[in-house]
Amino acid sequence: MNKTKKIRKKTLVNSIKRGFRIFYNSLETPFFESSIRVSKKIKKFNKTKEDKKWMKELLTTNKVIKRFYKRPELQVLDIDNIQSIYFKSRDQINLAGLVYEPNKNSNKWVIACHWFAGHKSLALHHAMIFAKMGYNIMVFDFRGHGQSQDDSTTMGAKEKHDLMGAVDWLKENRKIDQLALMGTSMGGFVVNYCSFFYKDEFKELNLKFVVSDVAYGSVFSLFLHIRNIYLFFLPKKRTKKVIERLILKQSKQENNLNFHEVSIFHLLREYGNKELFPTLFLHSSDDKVTSSADTYELLIKRSFKEDDYLVFNFSMHTQGIRFHFKSFNYKIAEFINRFEEDDTKFKNIVDQWKLLKFDKKDQLSLLLN
Template sequence: MRRKQSENVPKVPTSDQDLVYNFPILWKTLWDMPQIKVLSTKSLVRFNNVVQDYLRDEGMRQRKAAYVEVDTIADYVDDSFARGLNQYNFLYTADDLKKLDEVVILNPDGQKLQALILRNNRSKKWVIALHGWTENKFLGLRQTYLFSKLGFNVMTIDVRAHGASYGTKTDLGYSAPYDLASCVDYLKTHYGMTNYGLIGNSMGGSIVVKYAEDIGYLDPALKFVIDDCGFSNLLLEARYFFQRQTKMPWWKVSFGLRRKFKKVFGYDPNDFDIRKKLSRTAQIPMLFLHGDADDLVPLYMSEQLYKEKIASEQIVVSELIVFPKAKHVEAISVGHKQYVNGIVQFLKKIGEIK
């Protein structure tokens, strides 16, 4: 008869060591392999169902009492009020929103990407925002408001399988950098863009860093990247997600994850590791934002990215700002003053605003 195991499941990992195999974990895995295989299979099925189950470009979303149609201006306004951004007057006015242009951009495969553009005819500078998992281009507007008021032109994009863009199943942002490249080319061709920055939250934060190290490092027009609570490695993030969902140690519920994930999503989650090529981005200033109460993407991931980023900088320009008591994607609201001041000072330091 197997002995009953009692495990202390950490609430939030504080380093990679909390999410990787070591000798004791390997021993316990082998000891309880039959049960672990069953639990892991169930967990991956549940994971796939959860990550694909969200509203896209139709349907009604309820945040508090009211229902609003998703992927619309009303969705953006309702989200801003739900986050309390209205108390800071930190949202676009009705007149601003009337000026939004909705455009369709084709990627190299001819697949349609939906985007929003808000012009400032007095400026050549742009910021492009990438939303998080389950969100859309309208919710991405909350990240662009500050930049619009600072004089930037702005664009937000529906990433694959979100909003009105192509795709029936999300790949959690893995292919998005290449779609983002199509949007950058579109702005250069149609608007003569010569200067742009990127901002993304959660999945979008990981996307903008991945774009910078895969593609953007070759583009002198890319002036800065802001990553708001993105994950550093999808394999480790998925293990933590399984642990968080099941309330069990990750190694009990994620055996064979890489092989099974690749079968379902088409790639190895360990390949979505944005730490590996950060040295390519030595000339691109980056600002990392993260709440210290984030229980979805651990704070240590941004700390790790920041440390890796500045290791390649001859003169340290990149920054990390940690927001006390802010949970996932709450820096903009819970830490609002620090959020605004941090971004403004960062942009001043790198010469993007005066």
């Protein structure tokens, strides 16, 4: 798929995204896979030249997972089980994705959504526990990210159309016996928002549960937290006015899109907390990008007995799976098993990944937990 002509609106969020993308690229650069090795892998796994971009991306992130995360368990080595796909969002943006099908006889699916300035391959690695629990995985690049069509990033306001486009593709091209959603940061906001706003559609698809990692509850609370961390020199009494101006300006630049409505809190106030899907919330109390207070507030306002949560004392944003690999994945596997009741798969992954045995590499996690 060729990218459509780029749209470069000079909004605050787009400017921040460009900065983050440069930063993330610099972190991945030492791990870039060579073109020669990519070509060899293409032949080995019977892929085509059209697969080169995502293959290079995935082979690079495999290295990141092994050498930087130091968690080879999260690598995707059976590349023959991956297919690249292209589809449209519900507002007709061209999107690129991957379907990973290690469980050929299973019709259980999870759609995993990446974070702001991230991309689909990292979402795939973060969702690998699902593959071990019998699921197949679909990931995709949000608009303005990865191989998808460039467009303004709106922190969930338009990205909800991307996730629902992925749902449409999966529904049309694969059999779905049951479905799960997983999202990190911006992806976490999107899966939370869509599971509420489109709940009737998800009921028909037998959505079992949602896994929300370091998500925010609203754009306003996201901006407020970033102000408290990075713009602490601003007088507190002026904070709300400053954020209001930023949101108003962003809304005007995006054709009067109302960023105050980019809020799960708004949905809960308007529609109440009925007919929710069980959600596992993961966060860290010292997250420097999104606030764990949003997670606690969502838990309180949802007041849903089937929800669960795990909040660490320390972890860099989006890196709970790296700092707390065993606790993080055990909690997700346990949550999945609550609805699957497949003790064999659960025990197998606990034993295979030694999720209850903390060796020298895990001591930092115990100290920070």
